[in-house]
Amino acid sequence: MQEEECNVSLSLAVGGVGDLPFIKNLDQTSFKEEKEEKRDGGGAGSTRKKLRLSGEQLALLEDSFRAHSTLSPDQKQELAQRLHLQPRQVEVWFQNRRARTKLKQTEVDCGFLRRCCERLANENRRLKRELMEMRSAVKPGPQLSVEHLKAARLRMCSSCEKMTSDENESSLLSTINS
Incomplete structure (x- = not known):
């Protein structure tokens, strides 16, 4: 520098x-x-x-x-x-x-x-x-970045406090509402 x-x-x-x-x-x-x-x-x-x-x-x-x-x-x-x-x-x-x-x-x-x-x-x-x-000291490897992407796609379901991904969210919400 x-x-x-x-x-x-x-x-x-x-x-x-x-x-x-x-x-x-x-x-x-x-x-x-x-x-x-x-x-x-x-x-x-x-x-x-x-x-x-x-x-x-x-x-x-x-x-x-x-x-x-x-x-x-x-x-x-x-x-x-x-x-x-x-x-x-x-x-x-x-x-x-x-x-x-x-x-x-x-x-x-x-x-x-x-x-x-x-x-x-x-x-x-x-x-x-x-x-x-x-x-x-913190060099992101390919494994680390894939894990970050997976974690970014997951959300916490507020009613049952379970982790869900974007694809499963609509089916989980329909199950909870019924």
Whole structure:
């Protein structure tokens, strides 16, 4: 038998990220790489200056994100003033953070579905193997099939509880009715 390959791809859109248990358990260390990139700077060929946020700014942004993953214009303006940033910089940070959150949740969901698919594929192989074993153990011979045909033609007479065949049924019923 040919085995099917388990190929799972997943595309999700997450609505209220605050309701997800994965998001509630996020801590700031999970984004250490992104923070280090911000501290290290762009690269040799980078023309734009990369925004470097202080630890206090990051902490305030993370706390605000946990409270609300999207900001109203007033909230964005207030947060930008508190952080001494442009409102657009706060907006972009929130967009990037939502994208990272969505990507991480998608990876978690994809891993779960991949494991589920592997379990189902293993069970499918096991069931196919059992079916083949059962079929090979019970090979109907010519004698067995003839007996099944005879048994299929027999019926139980309800009044006398005797076995009768289709040919004898009409004579038996006429005897019982008289």
